[in-house]
Amino acid sequence: MTTTLPAYDEVVARYEPVIGLETHVELGTNTKMFCGCPTDFGGEPNTRVCPVCLGLPGSLPVANKAAIEAIIRIGLALNCSIARWCRFARKNYFYPDMPKNFQISQYDEPICVDGYLDVEVGGETVRIEIERVHLEEDTGKTLHVGGATGRIHGATESLVDYNRAGIPLVEIVTKPIAGTGVLAPDVAKAYVAELRDVIRTLGVSDVRMEEGSLRCDVNTSLNLPGQEWGTRTETKNVNSLRSVERAVRSEMLRQASVLDAGGRITQETRHFHEDTGDTTPGRSKETATDYRYFPEPDLVPIAPDPAWVAELKAALPELPRVHRRRLQEQWGLSDLDMQSVLNAGAVELIEATVAAGTTPAAARKWWLGELSRRANESGVELADIGATPAQVAELQGLVDAGKLNDKMARTVLEGVVDGEGSPTQIMTSRGLEVVSDTGALTVAVDEAIAANPGIADKIRSGKVAAAGALVGAVMKTTRGQADAKTVRELILERLGVQG
């Protein structure tokens, strides 16, 4: 194999990438696709099962209406046509994590077809065409024990957990995405991120890549300009947004090195490795598996009432892209400013902070400033920083009420991020409240005047600028908890001078 890969810039200068994405989303319905078993993540192996999802002889599936409603809403949000009549199909293949040795899926009659999703990449809008969205059942999980790789080869035992078997799964397939050039990896990532946001907005799945409720397979091919599309590979095990981008990039580099060396690309499944950022070959697709699809005879066709579909469409929530446009307008941000908010992953955080009573400018200042800095330092997502929008709003409220000055507010925020409690609690426990009791301040001011008669005289004679020294003295005795502006006014007042 090649040891050195070409530089990315060189690759995109010589080749044109075509990508395609197949995304699986586990629906957050209460029960499984074809039986009444619960769908919660985790649980002791094989405890959330029944004769139906175990595929016991004689058992029959019954379609979950909530899942059908969810997929129609996804289809509508992705601008798809909704089939007036469609069927489930059986996809036949033997594998121990498939209880029936066939998967109930959809084949040539998917429920949603021909849609699109617009995504923003580098300030430009890219329209991703959606070929189909269909419904199927998830498989169980196989654990191979005793082998070196955790794969089936070399394992001494295979254990199967069917808790996941039968969870409703939506598959969203894009048409091939060509013409994105250097941006291909970013387009892939932006598409998955946008899709995730859309589905989250619909409330039909928690779309957590780390828990596998959103899974993505990435197809990649390269071709020379003006020539036919190349042979594609399908990369699996892509488990984060960052991995989507890395997987496309890595596969583009690998394919370029093969093509540069005069080789040809094998149509195959490849596995992405999070640690190295590389892909390695899985099973070859040269001899395509014959799944012997045929219409599922145990289920009646799905024929959604057009009036019901129209109702679902009318009731769709505001989708992320429209929502972002509206926020940008409300917050009065330029495209560039909005982009930095998006890049920081701060839209929802700022929105929630504003909803809690803070001005957009102040909310943005905290999330893009102090909190983004802390998130970068600790290498965590901004949303996971440990400060909530409610806490940030509370903090700004204390500033607005004159109880904290800017410097003190930042100290309090550190405490919030470190989990010491609410801003008010931290202010109190750390003794950070601004001294606003004028009686106490007056005493401190009078003491400072008495201790610095020379400076006091200068001020009395009109050298108002000299007041700074007395302010400093007062701030020192109040350990920085006085408001400097108030102190200054008080000094001038006690000395009978106009500010």
Added chain:
Amino acid sequence: MSDLTRMTATEIAALVAGGEISAVEVTRAHLDRIAAVDDRVHAFLHVDTEGALAAAGAVDERRAAGEELGPLAGVPVAVKDVLATRGVPTTVGSKILEGWRPPYDATIVQRLRDAGTVMLGKTNMDEFAMGSSTEYSAYGPTHNPWDLSRIPGGSGGGSAAALAAYEAPLAIGSDTGGSIRQPGAVTGTVGAKPTYGGTSRYGLVAFSSSLDTPGPCARNVLDAALLHQVIGGHDPRDSTSIPQPVPDVVAAAKLGATGDLTGVRLGIVSEFVGEGAEPGVMTAFRESVDALTKMGAEIVEISCPTFAYALPAYYLIAPSECSSNLARFDGVRFGLRVGDDGNRSLEEVMSLTRETGFGPEVKRRIMIGTYALSSGYYDAYYGQAQKVRTLITRDFTAAFEQVDALISPTTPSVAFPIGARTADPYQMYLADLYTIPTNLYGGPGISVPCGLSEGLPVGLQVMAPTMADDRMYRVAAALESAVGTFTPPAL
């Protein structure tokens, strides 16, 4: 008390309800009969003595407590081994499920229990209901009580033979291409295939999902109707189940028993009264037609030309579905597992399990079905067969515009000798020639004894439009009132 095993279900239920006999006595009488004759008949794969006596005892307690009993409470029932029975072995006549005790009851079994019937045990069948003679059971053939050297029909030969041998007054069967009706015909009993979707398939181990229909078997039409009423009706666990009440088949059977068919139009299927059937079968059939005419029925011949293509279409559709339905028998989760010695791979264990566990007819159909569904062949085989199915449905629909029901012999021949057709699958398949069209259409069909040919029973089939099951019961009961029931020689 006269022999309890010779009584009809209706008589038994009345005696139990009236407190004249106990359900336990009835059950013991049938268990004794099974013990006396079943080593020769082999109708049962499993006799659930304890379960039956417990169920019967519960009925007696309920009666003693003054509770109202259902119309069949206390009546013993034999259940084809194709239905899942909680805790009771369910093999589908196959080695691959040997020892499997389902953790759940089929809907029909649950309804039988709720109705207070007493399940005696599980009856023999061709493996996975694939066959017409019960010779393909992995546990040995069932013998026809009319002549123990002959087959009792299939796949539900066990249920039919249990009735004819007076081992049970009622039985449950399943009909995919004739597996209730053809055994009924050759054993001189009544077998009804309800409208597809009229009886729940939940818990019926699938052979061909779009054709499988569980239904009642009995020694007379009214008993069959009573059993139909108990097991039928919508089941939310089966999405192909029809959300409508069961047509009033009991009332229809009683109406038919009056022997009046005035105003009823019946069509003889021309294609099924030609050269294919044995002369003795045709004689009995013709005599029955005369009897029906005498009772006032208006009888015409109707041609259903596409019925000639039913057999080939069936032998593509049923194997295709079976190749997929039977994929789950792989040794991973239940039943037989062969070769798991720590050295063989998972795939080898799955293959060995299936190679060992399935019999020759099952393997033949899995292979045919796998081929028919393959990419590149699908349109020519499975797709084409589905088109034929649509045409057959049109022939039925057109026929039912002219007549209320269609009639034909149930099967072309009387019971053939054991071993006569196992070497030639096609000859075996011909036994279902007249019953298969109804399955492809989805309507109901019933076989009722109509005479004897050389001392062996002949059945007449009545086919009705979907969800008009009551019509066939009326005609069958009328014929029964004219020709009577048939009793086999003593065993």
